[in-house]
Amino acid sequence: FHQYEAKLYGSVLFFRFANGLDITLMILGILASLVNGATLPLMSLVLGEMCDHLIHGCLVQTNTTNYHNCTHSQGKLNEDIFMLTWFYVGIGATALIFGYMQVSFWVMTAARQTRRIQKQFFHSMLAQDISWFDGNDIGELNTRMTEDINKIGEGIGDKVALLFQNLTAFSVGLVIGLIKSWKLTLVTLSTSPLIMASAAVCCKMVISLTSKELSAYSKAGAVAEEVLSSIRTVIAFGAQEKEIQRYTQNLKDARDVGIKKAIVSKMSIGAVYLFMNGTYGLAFWYGTSLILNGEPGYSIGTILAVFFSVIHSSYCLGSAIPHFETFTVAREAAFSIFQIIDRKPSIDNFSTTGYKPECIKGTIEFKNVSFSYPSRPAMKVLKGLNLKVKSGETVALVGPSGSGKSTMVQLLQRLYDPEEGSITVDDNDIRALNVRHYRKHVGVVSQEPVLFGTTISNNIKYGRDAVTEEEMETAAKEATAYDFIMELPNKFNTLVGEKGVQMSGGQKQKIAIARALVRNPKILILDEATSALDTESELAVQAALEKASKVRTTIMVAHRLSTVQSADLIVMVKEGTVVEKGRHAELMAKRGLYYSLMMAQDIEKADERGQSVACSEGNTSCVSLCAMSSVKLDCTDQSVESIHHPETSLPEVSLLKILKLNKTEWSSVVLGTLASVLNGSVHPAFSIIFAKMVTIFEDHDKSTLKRDAEIYSVILVIFGIVCFVSYFMQGYFYGQAGESLAMRLRRLAFKAMLYQDIAWFDDKENSTGALTTTLATDIEEIQGATISRIGIIAQNATNMGLSVIISFIYGWEMTLLILSVAPVLVFTGMIGTSAATGFANKNKQELKHAGKIATEAMENIRTIVSLTREKTFEQMYEEKLQTQHRNNLKKAQIVGGCYAFGHAFLYFAHAAAFQFGAYLVQAGRMTPEGMFIVFTAIAYGALAIGETLVWAPEYSKAKCGAAHLLALLEKKPTIDSCSQKGKKPDTCEGHVEFREVSFFYPCRPDVLILRDLSFSIEKGKTVAFVGSIGCGKSTSVQLLQRFYDPVKGQVLLDGVDAKELDVQWLRSQIATVAQEPVLFNGSVAENIAYGDNSRVVPLEEIKEAARAANIHSFIEGLPEKYNTQVGLRGAQLSGGQKQRLAIARALLRKPKILLLDEATSSLDNESAKVVQLALEEARRGRTCLMVAHRLSTIQNADLIVVLQNGKIKEQGTHQELLRKRDVYFKLVKAQSVHCVT
Template identity: 40%
Template sequence: MMLIKLQHSCRNILSALPNLTAITEAKSAAIRITEMIDRQQAIDTEDKKGKALSYVRGEIEFSGVYFNYPSRPDTPILQGLNLRISPGKTTGLVGGSGSGKSTIISLLQRFYDPIEGDISLDGHKIKKLHLKWLRSQMGLVNQEPILFATTIKENILFGKEGATMEEVEKAAKAANGHDFIIKLPDAYETQVGQFGLQLSGGQKQRIAIARALIRDPKVLLLDEATSALDSQSERVVQEALDHASMGRTAIVIAHRLSTIRMANRIVVLQQGRVIESGTHEELMQMTDGEGGEYYKMVQLQQLATLNDVANTPSKKTGGRSSYRKGTAPQSPFNMISSAAATPVMYPFSPAFSRSSAPLSAPYSVQYEESYESDDGHFTKEAYRAPSQLRLLKMNAPEWGRALLGCIGAIGSGAVQPINAYCVGAVISVYFRPDKSSIQSHTRVYSFVFIGLAVFNFFTNLLQHYNFAVMGEKLTRRIREKLLDKLMTFEIGWFDQDENTSAAICARLSTEANMVRSLVGDRMSLLAQAFFAATFAYTLGLFLTWKLALVMMAAQPLLIGSFYARSVLMKSMSGKAQKAQREGSQLASEAVINHRTITAFSSQKRIVGLFKATLEGPRKESIRQSWYAGVGLCSSQFLAAASTALAYWYGGKLLSQGEISPEKLFQAFLALLFTAYTIAEAGSMTKDISRGSNAVGSVFAILDRNTEINPDHSSAIDAIRTQITGHVELKRVFFAYPSRPDQLIFRGLSLKISAGTTVALVGQSGCGKSTITGLIERFYDPDKGSVYIDDRDIKDYNLRSLRKSIALVSQEPTLFAGTIYENIAYGKENAKESEIRKAAVLANAHEFISGMNDGYETQCGQRGVQLSGGQKQRIAIARAILKNPKIMLLDEATSALDTVSESAVQEALEKMMVGRTCIVVAHRLSTIQKATSIAVIKDGIVAEQGSHSDLLSIGKNGSYYSLVKLQGGNSPYR
């Protein structure tokens, strides 16, 4: 019995060895985690040291400041900057892209510390001040507004913890956001979506401004705070900001010089130094014959149209004919954006939350079940696991490895019964009276055991290696298919809450990897258990069929307990995965938006929200642990009970003389060890069941048919047919799939002749960007059609059509690669000379060449290593490289400084020759030379004609009102 116990103990130890892999992986992960936790921060947000001033005047001074970003230590940004900002005054910062304007704000908020020099607030070095207190005295509005995937109210509350609803509404009114918010279905409780994708650019910006104003800051930092707003909203918000700046120190970064004309002081930066400083009037007088830098910028931005406004008669005069279309019935949602925003991940997204309406069925990839939990009623995501046959078909190229793995499994399965047979024989040897016979027999069996060990080593290696390779290759194949499939989905699918970037990344990395457990691990376990059971049952029946039948009869109970446990774990894994995805999404947003979190000292708030998202997985894990414990306990009990039954019945047969001791031990051990093998296989069912549900979600994507197929083989090839670029929208009705009851277009018709330039204007959210989205066929109209060259775009092969269309969005999207690679995305197999030529035309070559690595400079995730203007010029170069027939420019120059904008606008105008160009603009100066201007209002084209034709309509005209709004604020009339 001692021998059996020892061998049993050894088996338990060996069965635990595979877990060493998980332990090693956990230790490796723990090392990385602890390194991050133990890392000493250069700028510690939680540092309790530092002084908090009892009163803040707001005097800021930069003294001999030198700085370059840690990621680019050889590229100087600020070079001995000396700058004094008077308290309670507004200071405007102007200069070329990359001149250091935004860097000044980053240093002031202590996102970084200068390499040399000092920055002081009211005479106190900011390094000596309490960091959280310092940041609490500042309100920041960035050029690219960052919102979190929560409600509008919660986003505004990021500016001030514990603020009342009255304060939230007051801040929203001050930012001109209250009116559009209360028109949303859930008002301030409206979910903004990941990265604020449910709102337009102007709406996001106004919420960001409200977030800054609610904290009543002593220092207001505005980095292009009104750049995304339409003319009317810009005027009202600018007035609100001017009012908010009174009595505060305000630092305003502006490319549009009209926004800082009234500043108390304007500072012109160049190569990290102050080259000019003074009021608007003073700087305009610095002519020096040719004029100072600021004077040149103003000259470049003068609006030729404003003189037209001053001289335009109030009544319609002669000239080229224009038309004004009827107005659609007024809707409370006509001010809500359809897709004016172009978020980083989702360029054309619905304007407001879908929370009030269920997801539309065509975009669902899962079936749902309901269940009760401690927190009430929830909906659980559950996915049908793919059949083993389907997985094997996908693994067909590795059939040779499957054959070798099965051969190894046959050998491994045979080892246990043979080993048990030999152990039983050895035990009977010890009962012999002849010592020499015992020694000779034990010597023989010792060599047999050594041989079995060697044989088992090679069979296990053959088995596990080949099945592991199978699993890894299948995982890679599925990941490739999954990403390829995702790239075919329509934009509407990505608008859904469950299809965030974090959830998709989880499917690509974690869930797709679990397919290995369904192929490699499952096949290995099943093959080994099957062959072991076959050999053991055959041997047991041959030795003593009565005992074998009793033990075999008990084993279904053991197998059944493990199966029930696996089914239970599978049914519970869906909710846990969904809860964990929520936490992953929040963590992903926190990392991406860490600058905004740092600026508003919201780390504790984010951590609190993250803890709340982890509460669900924690409770679910505890619940699963109880059920898993019960399942494991029952299986262990049945295993022990079946062993006890075998002992009792074997003893009975032995006492009756029906079997010999040797056959008893041989049959008993063979069947017992087989039961352990099945039990070990059963212990893996938790991982397999979890993997089965996870892989089911992956295959749900692979099986989903996209609503807009980009690879229609029988469709027309737009490149071969050489489209000319004639575009027409005929009686288009459109609503986003997530909110079908809210129409964006109500019979919109628009004709754009080939080779002409048509500008789309209108208030923020009127649907301008939605038109470009329909032309790109990101969505299909609900009614009506979009035609290119008199063919419905549904008749074209979508990939070939999009190769003839170039898009430059308001918020440029760059990838985490080099500048060269980002430009090369515009054209497959582009030559280096073509890429450099495109960069020159986009006014990007000069700043790229000035970088240490030139075109090999890394852009960073989402282009964080570059300024807004630099990113935009690279995006424009990418579009120019494409050499398209149709160009879509959605505020393409909004992020550029004056000098760059003029040069890029000139380059774009050259590119527009002979091409169909559709320009979306808030700044009317960028579209005054357009062939035709279309005013979008109430879901239709309200007016269309040339600039002069539309102005001739007079005061009652929508375009006239827009021009008047921009002209009224301009200092250049």
């Protein structure tokens, strides 16, 4: 069924994206191909006539003694040859015009259609429902977007023109053969069924193998995308080698399939040549028999005309096979692409249907809603849930992790539809509303804020169409983001980096809140919106959100119950149902589940609980812990790009340097090359045999003729056997070498990426999308122009070399004339190659940028859908494609012109060669046999040159790809994780010291984050960092992991500078739990075992870590327990569940140093309390550095350090800092705590 549909797509719908102009171009291109294809058989007809005239003329000269008759005969011969020469010139002119049309028109229409396919594929992916993304790997989709569409472009370009040209040459040659001698032609065609049967079988096998190969590469691409987008986690846990092995495993599958495909592909060509040469032998033997038997109308010219027509037809049929394979591969690639394009999503993000109410008031009702995620249908998340929210109300959803709170808000955004029941807004079922219109009235701030790799300004403006500068600044002020933004060198034009990596967690959250506020929605959804903020920022933002909530319906999801006390309605959700609801006072009076959670939040142990202390604006007791105060270094005012991305020139890559990439596969390359040389020797040898076959008719002895005809027929069959064996050897050895090269280079490139330092990934040029595009396209282009092309170069070089040598032996004068045109052909080829290289370089950059946009969109599809920014990203993607499209249209003219000129010039050279050859024969300076040897040898040599020039664009792409690859492989990271040079102490005590550390991020060198920071953590002690957003807390954690090195000062471990330690050893002593937990697309067990990648972790040990992180019972309740798949980036789990898995992963590592960067920020209070106990247990005997906003989690720390502007403001224990009644005291007061002094 799969193959049938693939065929259907290939045959009927393959050109479905062609418009009127494209159809016109294709029709004209096909017509041009038909005309151009007819030129080669017509040349055979002219060649046959010339042979007849020459042989006849020579016989007349030999047998004529009368001078007058001889002179008349020579004059008639000259006249006939001259006329036939002009036929040659006419054929060449035709080839010049129509050759240009066929190539340029098809390249143009391919570029146009490919761009539409790219646009439509991206559009279709953006239109899909979220459940579809849950079941599809983002990395695999991105690989298909690059590799598969690239294959489609190859399949519908000039290769189609060449396919039609070769098929036409085959058909016209066949017709000429039938007209000239139907008997001889039918004998010649007797082996055609064998040729067709072998081609059909091979084609079917190639389709099947191509499908498997594409699938394997897609899986490898998915791994690469997942790993590169989570590079900090991978590096922190020292999992580079593990991920390289995971990536390589998929590459091995692709390699094994690729080798089989290469063998089958070459065997199909070898079979064609075997049957063709067998046919030649049979045809020559039979043709000779017809002449010897005196059949009327048969002469050497007739036989040669038929022979050459059929030979050229068969040669063209053989030449058509690679182009047909390219078309077949494109057809198979189109199957998966068109499947996605044609899929009708259950919730179409671009739908224009549905009711569009003029205004939405915001009354929401959940009616008997039941729901389970499509990826886990057996597990009900919501069970008959009912809830009504009045317009303008603020409703808080609280409850344990995994109770269904985040699922409710996803259903409210209509990311999914309920299985049972309904959700109404203003009494309208949201399924009846136009989805885009509805979502534009909904604003969302999620638990894990998503920023896009552009400026702060653009990120905020993504909230709504046509946002003014004033509205943007107002929203930033309301979100308390304005101050820290204005302190940045480029203010609102500062780039946030991929996924906002250049911003701290709190800064990202503030920008996301500003984006939601500028949207001015009727329904505001806050899913743990302030979880990443420090206390003061949280209070300020909370006040702004409460103010904003007065004019809209607000749904809040929160674990910190202090943020929901003022809600109009608090809803307690547990196990997918509403168990309690009411106002704060009502629920406290009930003393139910809400009351229990509320009590668990208190961090005071005093008997008397106080009331909340509000910090109003201007309150002198509230010390402003302002956002990071930037310190501008002495540097010129320049844009971020000019600082980060100086122009770097790629290394110059020669053919020899590209070939050196194959040195590991030298034995297979050598054997494959020997097979190519053997194959390349066949045509020069054939030219000698052919000339002798022609000239045997000068002898009138029938027995000699018959004997020679039989000998030469057998030799032709031997040539066929040699071709089959040599092609099989090429397929086997080059297949092994080529696929091994591709696997090795992909592995090396992936490894080189994983071992770069974090600063390299901060560069926007090295985004995940750009890097995955490099892995997908650069390697394929290098493979396509090295291994398999080595065979073509060796074969054609042998062909041309031997042809020239033989030609010089048999007729040096004629050879010199023909070779005089070689510089013209070479120059034409150089122009084409140079132009193709230039366009390949430009296109590669644009393709990387487009890939970056596509990857970013797919990774953050939930945010894009929530913001209704699908069309924005679609437009950005199309803009990148536009430049590439213009380059392709220019390339079409140059490639078409160079091909046509080179193709036509061969005909002109043939015309001159025959005219000059005839003159030499008449002058007695050359024999007819010598002339035919030279002509045939050089003709085949010219075909070899032409075939080599056809692949010039592929070489250009390979040269460009090799330059990028070598630049990557040769780049030495500043912090080399692969290095074994550093110290590896026998033990690690865990004493940490920062000694006068100053630091700025390499991508923002004019913003100093840490300034002469000094502190010490004794062995086994716990130090907690608190402070405002951007004060350097998380930066300190990254420096300790040696993601970066200080610009000044030292980070020491047990008194040894971290720079002197082996990087892998250093990181093996550290485990981290980050603010935004990163999980991988695998099972629960695999994600926990990720904590220790040096061994195979037993399941019991995994369970022990899960118990310690308070998640074991939850896992045991899952349908597949520890084998349950967590989904891409843990999409199947709630935020709290992901965080607890991350904690289990860290505990399994059994580190000497534990880094907790907001480790419990995503947990509900009940879970946080239990996990906190587990973490406190885990901290025993270990050095621990904590970053926290929840002060309840750090009061037992041995030392609490308050950071401000990259320096220590105050430090001490919890009680000591409370007694000081300074910054820390006021932070605690702001968290509604009365402290006992």
